[in-house]
Amino acid sequence: MIKITFPDGNSREFESGIKGIEIAKILSNSLASEVLSIGINGENKDLTQSLTQDSSIVFYKWDDVEGKHAFWHSSAHLMAEALESFYPGMKFGIGPAIENGFYYDVELPEGQTISDADFRKIEDKMLEIARGKFDYARTDVSKNEALKFFTDKKDNYKVELITDLEDGTISLYKQNTFTDLCRGPHLPNTSYIKSAKILSIAGAYWRGDEKRKQLTRVYGITFPKQKQLEEYLVLLEEAKKRDHRKIGKELELFTFSARVGMGLPLWLPKGAMLRERLEQFLKKVQKKYGYEPVITPHIGQKELYVTSGHYAKYGKDSFQPIHTPQEGEEFLLKPMNCPHHCEIYKSKPRSYKDLPVRYAEFGTVYRYEQSGELHGLTRVRGFTQDDAHIFCRPDQLSEEFMKVIDIVLYIFKTLDFKDFTTQISLRDKENHEKYIGSDENWEKAESAIIEAANAKGLKTIVEYGEAAFYGPKLDFMVKDALGRKWQLGTIQVDYNLPERFELEYVGNDDKKYRPVMIHRAPFGSMERFVAVLIEHTAGKFPLWLTPEQAVVLPISDKFNDYAKKVSNILNNYDIRTVLDERNEKIGKKIRDNELKRIPYMVIVGEKEAETETISVRRQGEGDKGSFTCEDFAKIINEEIEKQLN
C-alpha cells in the first residue's frame, strides 16, 4: 500500500501501482470525467501513470493551465496525425500547446501547400481519429532507439532535437498511427477531444533562426465540448470588434496613407485631441515630480549616434543618413532622444547639488521596422515617446527609480489598467557582442532594478537576454484585445551612455564624478498607448479623455436655437460639446451618437426650451432625467475629478 496526499492535506492509502485516473474514479465519478492530467510531487504526469510510492497528487482539469496544456498538447499530436494522412512524407518540427490552443511546425513535401481551403478536411480528420478513442501510449526508449526510429522515418528535425537531448531515456507517445517524441503529459486517449478548429497557418523559422529553413506552422484549437468551440469563436469575433484599427477608423482618431508611407500614422483631429489630453495629464504629473521639459530636433549628426553606440548597433538596418548637398554632412532621423538629452546635460558644468536633473520631452523618433512587422498603431515607423532622462548620483539611483515606478503605477491606476505584467529584462551573460559597457556596471544596474522592483512589491518575471544594449530595464506589459502582449511603460538604468558622452558632475570634494542615467517612458509611445487604451475601453474613453464629452440633440429643428444656446453654455463650462443639427428624428440621432460613443447626450425640445433645462442621456445607459446646464456641468466635473482624483 502507498499513501497518497491530496491538495487539501488529507491522505489515503491505495494499492501500489494504482493509476491516477483510477484514484480519481474512486474519489468521485465526476472528478474522473473531468480530470485531464495529474501532478505527482509537483511534476506533471499522465493520468495513466502508475504510482508506486507515497506521493502527493493534484488533479488538473480544464480550468487549470496544466489540464488545458495536456489537452492541447495531445491535440497537437492528433493534428499531426491528420496532417500526415493528407501529406505523406511530411516532416515534423515541434508541436507545443500555447496559451490559446496549439501549433505544429511541419515541412510539407516538395511542391505541396496548405491553405484555408484545406482546414475543414483536417478538422474532420482530427475528429474522425478522435472518435476512434486511441490511447496516447507512452514508451520509454533509449536515445539510440529514438534516433533510429526518427532516422528511419526521415524526420530529420526530430533527429536534431533528440541529438541535442541529454543521454538517457526518451519518451515517445503513440496514438493510432502517429508516434511523436514528447515529454508529455498527455490525455489517456483521443476521445476527450470533441471539437477542433484549424485557425491559421504561418511561416516559422526552424528553431526561431531566420537563417534556417522556414517551416509551415499550423495553428489550431480544440475543446472537450463542441459548445466551447462555438463560444471561443464568438469571443474571437467580439475581440475583433475592439481592435483599435477598426475603432480608430470608426471614431476618426487616426489613419494611414500609403502615399505618406507605411507605418507612419496620421492623427486626425479627434485622435490628436485625445492624445493631447494624455500628454497634458502626464506633463502635470511630471511637473509634480520635478521634471523639466526640453525640446530637441528630429535629426542629429551621425556622429552623435556613433558616440552613443546606436549607429554601430542599428545603423545599417535603419533609415539611411540624410546628406547635406553642400558640405556632405550626414544626419540621422533620430531613433532615440537620449543622445540629445545627454548633450543638454553637457551644456554646462554640473554640481552634485544640481542632481538629479530630469529632462522630459515628447520626442518623436523614427525607426526602420521590417515591413511585415508593422501593426496598426502598436508597431509603427514614426512615433512619439513620452521620454525623459534622469541624470543622478549613484546614491540617488534607487530612490529615483522607485519614483518612476510610482508614476507608471499612478498612470495605470488612473486609466484603469489592472491586467498588466512587469518584466525585468537582463542581459544574456553569454552574449557579450550584444551589449556595451563593463560587467561591473551591468551588475550594478541589474541589481538596482531588481531591488527597486522588490521594494515596490511588483510581481515581476525575469527575462535574460532581453535588455537594451546599453542597460537592463523594467517593462510594463499589457495585452490587447486578441491577447497579444505589448510593452507600454519602460524604465531603464544606464551607466554606459554617461561614459560614452563623458558626462560629469563635481562632487563635494571638488572631484569629478560620473552620473547614472535612467531612461523612462511611462506610456512607452503615445501611439501604442492609445492603441491599447482603445482596445481596453472599446472606444468608450473616460470622460476626461474623450474627444467629445457631450452632444446636444434638438428634437426638431424648431429647437436648434435653444440647442445652440445650450451647447454654448456647456462649452463655456469647459465641457467639450458638439451639436447635432441634422434634420433627423430624435431616435436616429440617439442611435448615431450612441455608436459614436459620446458619453452624454443632451436632448432639448419644447419642454426644455420653456423651462430652460436639458434632458440628459448617458451613453450605453439611457435616460437620466432633466437638469439645468449648471447642475449638469457640476455632475460632469465631479465625474472627471473622481477619475483623476
Place this chain on the structure above:
RNA sequence: GCCGGUGUAGCUCAGUUGGCCAGAGCAGCUGAUUUGUAAUCAGCUGGUCGGCGGUUCGAAUCCGUCCACCGGCUCCA
C-alpha cells in the same frame, strides 16, 4: 525581410464556370417630413473593380509583377 491570406463606392459586402452600360445597404447631397430617448420617406451623386503588364474576340473574374493591408515568424534602441 520570410510564409500564408486579402484587396470591388467613404464604410460593410454581392458579383456562379471570363460575356451586354459592375450591384446592394449604410454614409454623403437634394427635397419632403417637424419629429420625445438606438435606424422617417423619396430622389440623386459616387467605382480607372489596388497599380502596371500579359493571355483572349472579350478580364473584376485567368497568368505575371509591384503596392497596401491581415495572421504569424524573425526583429524591436
